[in-house]
Amino acid sequence: MRFLHAADLHLDSPLRAQAMKNPALAEELRTASRSVLARIVDLAIAQDVAALLLAGDVFDSGVVDVTSRAALAAELGRLGRAGIPTVLIRGNHDALLDLGRFGPVADNVILLNTDRPTFDLPGVAIHGLGFDARHVKESLLPRYPRPSPDVVNIGLMHTSLGGSPDHDPYAPCAEADLLSHGFDYWALGHIHQRFERRGERTLAVMPGIPQGRSIRETQGGSVSLVEIDQSGVRATPFPVDLLRFAVVPVDLSGEGNPIDQFTAALAAATPGDATLAARLLVTGAGPLAGDPAYARSLAEEAAATLPRVQIETLRFATTPESTAPGILADLALMMQQDVATPGFRDEAAGVLDEWRKALPREIADVLDQQILDDLITEGLDTVIQRLATAADRP
Secondary structure (H helix, E strand, O other): OEEEEEOOOOOOOOOHHHHHHOHHHHHHHHHHHHHHHHHHHHHHHHOOOOEEEEEOOOOOOOOOOHHHHHHHHHHHHHHHHOOOOEEEEOOOOOOOOOOOEOEOOOOOEEEOOOOOOEEEEOOEEEEEOOOOOOOOOOOOHHHOOOOOOOOEEEEEEEOOOOOEOOEOOOOOOOHHHHHOOOOOEEEEEOOOOOEEEEOOOOEEEEOOOOOOOOOOOOOOOEEEEEEEEOOEEEEEEEEOOOEEEEEEEEEOOOOOOHHHHHHHHHHHHOOOOOEEEEEEEEEOOHHHHHOHHHHHHHHHHHHOOOOOEEEEEEEEOOOHHHOOOOHHHHHHHHHHHHHOOHHHHHHHHHHHHHHHHHOOHHHHHHHOHHHHHHHHHHHHHHHHHHHHHHHHOO
């Protein structure tokens, strides 16, 4: 018996912050997120699975972009025509999602909730409870049905489990409690990196985000093929992403043309099965570090010579050792230590919130809390680099 398990598609993610950095990359990413769904359906049909399991956050909000909804309806309808049902739950992002807002998505789509917590197939019971509010602070596990007798039991849950540094605590659940509930397989969602947790007779899997949306999501890009037989339960990751984010180090300290050096670094990092969205981390830039726009133009020129390569952004690696010696190095170290303190982060978060309040409502989420670390790092790098460049001038 086989199932395909995916989560966190975020089909209608607005990608406004990405669009401010690189509009072309944002548009390619928006297309990739929808095209990945087609790859998932293709895989489900090719593997002849009993059901597609979607463990929450199919969409990014409760009011769905019409184009994204149409893409979902078309692909899940294609799956239905192959005789494969889709079983899903709501996550924290699409907690208030009304799938029937513009008519039924597809006849084969089963939404599990408190009114219908279980869907039965021959020899298997699939259980699930989704979010009915944006923030669920308590564990949902006590509300799940007990295992159905004499069949395989699968649970869908959207949860932060015991916590993750990159994710807020939504529907937290102790791993030990989850693994002892009695289900054979837990199809999890919410955390965007793949991992497995195994109990005595239970396997719980977080499949990872199928398509990363920013440089913060360099892991993931996969779904899990679940196989259940007399030998037990196994989950195999399958890559499905069409665009992959990566931090690419570039050393310009040696002799040679910077464009050639950028080209070599990008070519070495390019995945064979996806477009590369590269954040270039440049060392040994010398005077070029004083002109970030020109450095970016050289990197873009290098990327244009390669197939399927986009520049997400370019940063100069700045450490106390890479700046001028003496007072400047000491100052750089002090600034780096300062931004690492909780007090600095709290103050920065307060400033960010004030900026958000001053922005028009429709674009305020460009300064989402999730980009706070990027803003702090980029600001620190810029200040240190400008100090270093100024120190080099006669």
